Amino acid sequence: MFDWLDVRAGAREKAGLRRRLVPRSADPEVLDLAGNDYLGLARDPRVVAAAEAAARRWGAGSTGSRLVTGTVDAHAELERDLADFCGVESALVFSSGYLANLGTLSALGGPGTLMVADEYDHASLIDGLRLSRSDRLRVAHRDVTAVAAALRDRSRRRALVVTDSVFSVDGDLAPLAELAAVCREHAAGLVIDDAHGLGVLGPGGRGGPAAAGIAGRPDVVVTATLSKSLGSQGGVVLGPARVVRHLVETARSFIFDTGLAPASVGAAAEALAVLRREPELADRVRASARSLAERLRAAGLDAAEPAGAVVSVRAPSAAEAVGWAARCAEAGVAVGCFRPPSVPDHVSRLRLTARSDLTARELDRVAAVLVAAAPARAARPIAT
Numbered sequence: 001m002f003d004w005l006d007v008r009a010g011a012r013e014k015a016g017l018r019r020r021l022v023p024r025s026a027d028p029e030v031l032d033l034a035g036n037d038y039l040g041l042a043r044d045p046r047v048v049a050a051a052e053a054a055a056r057r058w059g060a061g062s063t064g065s066r067l068v069t070g071t072v073d074a075h076a077e078l079e080r081d082l083a084d085f086c087g088v089e090s091a092l093v094f095s096s097g098y099l100a101n102l103g104t105l106s107a108l109g110g111p112g113t114l115m116v117a118d119e120y121d122h123a124s125l126i127d128g129l130r131l132s133r134s135d136r137l138r139v140a141h142r143d144v145t146a147v148a149a150a151l152r153d154r155s156r157r158r159a160l161v162v163t164d165s166v167f168s169v170d171g172d173l174a175p176l177a178e179l180a181a182v183c184r185e186h187a188a189g190l191v192i193d194d195a196h197g198l199g200v201l202g203p204g205g206r207g208g209p210a211a212a213g214i215a216g217r218p219d220v221v222v223t224a225t226l227s228k229s230l231g232s233q234g235g236v237v238l239g240p241a242r243v244v245r246h247l248v249e250t251a252r253s254f255i256f257d258t259g260l261a262p263a264s265v266g267a268a269a270e271a272l273a274v275l276r277r278e279p280e281l282a283d284r285v286r287a288s289a290r291s292l293a294e295r296l297r298a299a300g301l302d303a304a305e306p307a308g309a310v311v312s313v314r315a316p317s318a319a320e321a322v323g324w325a326a327r328c329a330e331a332g333v334a335v336g337c338f339r340p341p342s343v344p345d346h347v348s349r350l351r352l353t354a355r356s357d358l359t360a361r362e363l364d365r366v367a368a369v370l371v372a373a374a375p376a377r378a379a380r381p382i383a384t
């Protein structure tokens with residue numbers, strides 16, 4: 001019955017697309033530019049202590065769905081804190097960012113709704129679109145004119161525009177203010193996945209919508225993860241109170257899922273408190289990403305300009321990207337490797353994530369390792 005799986009695995013191996021699980025060491029000797037711990041809070045003693053305290057108080061697991069026994073005071077407090085921090089009416093914590101996206105899009109969409117999505121949107125948004133059974137239209141990357149045309153010409157009364165704030169592939173920014181204006185003009189909602197923006201963009205890390213001046217708008221809904229800049233686990237939806245009420249009562253990935261574990265709630269709450277006290281963390285991670293990209297470009301590599309923490313470097317092929325990342329790891333620098341199907345344009349990339357605690361010396365080392373490990377064809381095409 002499962003012989004076909006081996007055939008598929010062989011084909012993936014041949015195309016350089018094999019994926020392996022590699023356990024991370026508890027005491028890593030490598031410099032980590034592969035994880036998403038943008039503010040270095042995942043192992044911050046204050047955050048770890050808060051996780052421990054929450055587990056001691058409420059137990060290791062949340063014991064049930066949020067609507068049954070899975071909500072403790074800490075969930076409600078975290079939701080109030082996140083809403084206040086991001087400048088929105090209300091927030092709802094999910095057990096992951098992936099499930100927050102599935103729940104939001106499936107509950108807000110449906111037959112009779114048009115959803116317009118950027119072709120580079122994260123897989124969790126795309127899965128949410130599919131699950132919602134809405135009419136779907138993928139538009140070219142960052143193309144506001146195409147979004148406006150789709151909204152103007154629609155036959156459906158209800159419409160949602162769905163976009164990442166910072167795109168995970170190239171680390172570039174969506175035109176959020178322009179999209180919000182187009183949505184308003186055409187009476188559509190805007191759903192923004194701010195997974196890479198929360199804690200990184202905007203004043204004190206208040207996120208992509210705050211940076212674009214559209215936080216708290218009645219027609220904007222934001223989703224995010226607690227697993228990147230906040231160093232924990234879990235997801236959140238931020239927006240108007242009536243949207244949150246609708247999600248509580250209808251979002252299947254909220255209702256039929258065990259609530260986020262108390263330790264993760266405690267960790268995220270403390271990470272948010274740290275970020276409030278140290279707003280400069282957000283500026284630092286952005287500066288660190290920009291300076292890394294500059295170093296890589298100066299060395300002739302094809303590094304995109306980062307809007308947040310993600311620095312993306314194009315590789316000539318999937319196999320060369322894998323080899324490049326492996327040589328970096330051998331030289332003590334862990335970097336991510338994006339290959340099809342994780343890249344919508346089929347261009348493989350190394351993906352480096354800056355952190356607010358990287359020193360100039362570490363950035364120099366990362367750049368030197370990347371250049372030394374680069375495949376011959378990795379140099380940036382010289383514009384003529």
Ligand SMILES: Cc1ncc(COP(=O)(O)O)c(C=O)c1O
Binds near residue numbers: 235
């Ligand atoms: C843009 C984006 N959205 C959603 C998610 C999913 O969040 P989580 O890991 O909390 O499920 C991720 C990454 O993990 C992401 O990069």
